[in-house]
Amino acid sequence: MSASLLPSAFADLEPFASRWCLATEPQRWARRLEAGLDDMQEFYDACFPRAEEAIRYCDGFALHDMPEDAERLLQLLCSFALVSYPVEVWRQALPVDTGSARIDRIREP
Amino acid sequence: MTSFPRPAEGTWTAHYPDLGTGPVSFEDSISPQFYEREREAIFRKAWLNVGRIDDLPRNGTWFTKDIVAARTSVLVTRDLDGEVRAFHNVCRHRGNKLVWAGTPAQEACGVAREFACKYHGWRYGLDGGCTYVHQADEFFDIEKDELGLAAVHCEVWAGFIFVNLARTPRQALREYLGPMVGALEDYPFDAMTERYSFRAENNSNWKVFIDAFQEYYHVPPLHTHQLGPSFRDPKATFEAAHYQLDGPHRMVSTSGSHKHLFPEEHLYPSEVLLRSGNMGPWDAPAIDRPLAGVNPGQVKRWGIDNFQIFPNLEILIYERNWYLSYRFWPTSHNTHVFEADLWFTPATNARERLAREYAAVTVKEYALQDAGTLDGTQLGLESRAFTSHPLNDQEILVRHFHKSVADWVAADEGLRAEVGR
Secondary structure, X not given: OOOOOOOHHHHHHHHHHHHHOOOOHHHHHHHHHHOOHHHHHHHHHHHHHHHHHHHHHHOOOOOOXXXXXXXXXXXXXXXXXXXXXXXXXXXXXXXXXXXXXXXXXXXXX | OOOOOOOOOOOHHHHOHHHOOOOEOOHHHOOHHHHHHHHHHHHXXXXXXXXXXXXXXXXXXXXXXXXXXXXXXXXXXXXXXXXXXXXXXXXXXXXXXXXXXXXXXXXXXXXXXXXXXXOOOOEEEXXXXXXXXXXXXXXXXXXXXXXXXXXXXXXXXXXXXXXEOOOOOOOOXXXXXXXXXXXXXXXXXXXXXXXXXXXXXXXXXXXXXXXXXXXXXXXXXHOHHHOOHHHOOOOOOOOOOEEEEXXXXXXXEEOOOOHHHOOHHHOOHHHXXXXXXXXXXXXXXXXXXXXXXXXXXXXXXXXEEEEEEOOOEXXXXXXXXXXXXXXXXXXXXXXXXXXXEEEEOOOOOHHHHHHHHHHHHHHHHHHHHHHHOHHHHHHHHHOOOOOOEOOOHHHHHHHHHHHHHHHHHHHHXXXXXXXXX
């Protein structure tokens, strides 16, 4: 239990941390494609009511000098933003009518 | 019926009578022969945007850009005096590709004082001059001073780096861009330095994807989901507020969806939570300079400017003070590489970072729908089931683009015939 990834105030999100604290969009996108919709719905439902508080927690630190657990919390929020589309909009992993298209994010801050 | 005033002629298309109103052929998007003509007439003659000054953050930085359609790779450097220069990325000695990463087909970037050819060790400075010839004594009648890299015309406008592969460009860059695009020169692009970049390899002619981004007629049917379920109207139509043409360049302004002003019940929960979405982060950064060149039609409820800069650059400027740029690089008559960059003012805290992240996520979601139409369109056009296609007034930029491509190719071929090459 000592190895918690998230700040202790967000212990309720800890069950999602090992799968959704991912540093880059390509990692998050790959996770989105392999996760089922139920899986993402569960993560979304847990994260949504805590998101505002989590953002405030992260804003307690300088953006480029965050403790590791807060950094992971922000990564979790980025994953939340990414799964919000399958959950809220598409009801499937990929956008409706994606067809054979693929777009890779190759740079991010 | 119309929501926005139209020109006195009654339609945007009639306002530009050279365009005509007849059906348009897309043979230019499926013909391998026409692609060969474009390569020579457009990609070796027009000014091409290969990057931004942000790609060369200090003296000594460099990057390469492969321009398959022009059959070359360009090496762009910022030399020790700060001057931006471009060269064919080819060693003077035996023609080896000079700089690459991993394989010669991969682009590269870095910091250097010199470039060394991997093959025989010849070296070049950031100014393109040859600085070292291995075993120089073995050569016959060579002057090191004359063995520099082949320079490519290079100019920087508003931080956008352009190259022109013609021996002598017919116009300087600013003259080429014309007054409509040129008016953006003092837009605060340089305040927007936080970048998200995307790349895709698409199975369509490059113009087919440009066409998808220069009309909004497709938005209600294809991007139904951009509005929350309670706001959707199956009969929704789209009408842009302003269209403008200038030489081979064109633009459209829309009144956009000002989602930050929408009632919350019409929005997705995450849009409300993260205060961001397809129009960008809702809390626009303050910019203490005029937004030069935007909204040339003085649209009252202005949302987006979409500048289509000939041949393959698109700049989308949003009312929430950020912008997108797209570039479309043909790799054959029916394939191309798509590059997209989102540019924001730097996030100052996690909330702003997340709003930008959600905007970047959103752009990809809907761009996948746009890209999802491409191979279907290419396959359909290649069937030649139809050889001409009706275009409506909201598709005026599509009409103008294909005419500009045809005119550009014809003009170049005419000039070459005149001078006998």
